């Protein structure tokens with residue numbers, strides 16, 4: 468239930484309780500006052516009759532006088548007077564005034580005001596036995612009904628107006644909250660550029676200001692994180708390159724020197740016909756050759772990209788050669804662009820690593836027959852990489868990703884790009900699609916420290 472509906476239901480409940488209690492009180496008061504009015508009218512009628520009949524014996528036309536007395540009650544709102552003969556039969560009766568508004572029966576029953584009567588005897592000198600007075604509450608109840616009905620109409624108009632005002636005010640006041648909730652949803656998707664208008668009631672204005680501050684701060688943090696991740700990648704690449712250079716320059720020449728020395732020792736041993744030294748020399752050469760291969764392989768892993776030196780095209784070609792040699796049954800098609808293609812050192816290295824991991828994943832998990840790698844530019848600002856295979860595809864029950872996909876995501880988001888890994892629609896194989904901005908800024912560590 469929305470806040471607006473809740474408010475209206477709450478106010479409706481309070482108003483209903485007030486109306487019921489107020490209505491009951493009004494009815495009780497109306498009934499009390501009608502009863503009091505009836506008693507007072509009867510009493511006043513009795514006084515009038517008694518005052519008039521006091522001098523009756525001295526009057527010549529007594530009957531005419533009594534009929535005139537009855538006629539004085541004509542048009543009375545509450546009391547009807549009747550002249551009774553010796554047999555108790557009514558010979559003359561006054562006429563009540565007409566009731567202004569017809570009263571519904573249920574209201575009459577609800578008030579419960581009943582008629583009351585009184586009989587005043589006139590005495591033995593006249594033929595008539597007495598005068599009967601009887602109250603009729605219809606007129607009084609009709610008056611109470613008019614008041615009650617008008618009161619209820621006013622309350623109904625008040626309720627309708629209150630509901631309309633609450634509905635309108637709540638809608639107006641809560642609208643900024645809807646905007647805020649949409650803003651939070653957008654923030655949840657990782658878009659920190661969203662802002663909401665700062666206005667409305669002071670509370671909402673404070674909320675909107677706090678939201679904007681939070682979005683600004685999150686945006687700044689995200690930007691900083693991206694810069695740090697990019698730096699990390701650059702530093703990582705530099706560190707690997709340093710290690711590879713040291714290994715290549717310091718260890719390589721010594722191994723080469725050992726090889727040369729062993730070659731001369733072997734030659735000398737051959738000249739002197741020393742079979743044992745010849746045999747040991749061969750063993751050392753084998754060991755050195757093994758170490759050289761090992762160092763080369765470490766170098767290959769430390770600087771696998773070699774992208775800055777040999778270029779992205781050649782580096783990817785080398786990858787193709789590497790896998791074709793090991794899996795000749797898999798067709799690997801590479802479409803990287805022109806031989807001198809380059810998108811900058813960091814982007815090239817990132818593209819290389821993505822291709823490397825995607826190829827490894829496809830071959831390791833997919834059992835494909837064909838893998839295609841393509842790099843295209845999209846518009847002027849985006850680079851699109853797609854590695855697609857026709858293997859078994861991603862496992863639907865795959866609960867967690869390994870380090871490979873996570874590392875790919877980190878590399879891509881460091882450059883402000885996006886990565887999607889999904890199965891083909893026909894269910895045959897999977898594809899990795901990465902989208903990178905073309906000229907991603909690569910801040911230097913000094914810049915970061917200064918900021």
Ligand SMILES: Nc1ncnc2c1ncn2[C@@H]1O[C@H](COP(=O)(O)OP(=O)(O)OP(=O)(O)O)[C@@H](O)[C@H]1O
Nearest residue numbers: 828829832833860861862868869870871872873897
């Ligand atoms: N081309 C593909 N075909 C089928 N499954 C794949 C493919 N690429 C990834 N997967 C699935 O995605 C999972 C996660 O891949 P990811 O590279 O993150 O981890 P990994 O290869 O299992 O381990 P790591 O890369 O850390 O050595 C894999 O275990 C595999 O189940």
Ligand SMILES: [Mg+2]
Nearest residue numbers: 828869871872
């Ligand atoms: Mg992997």
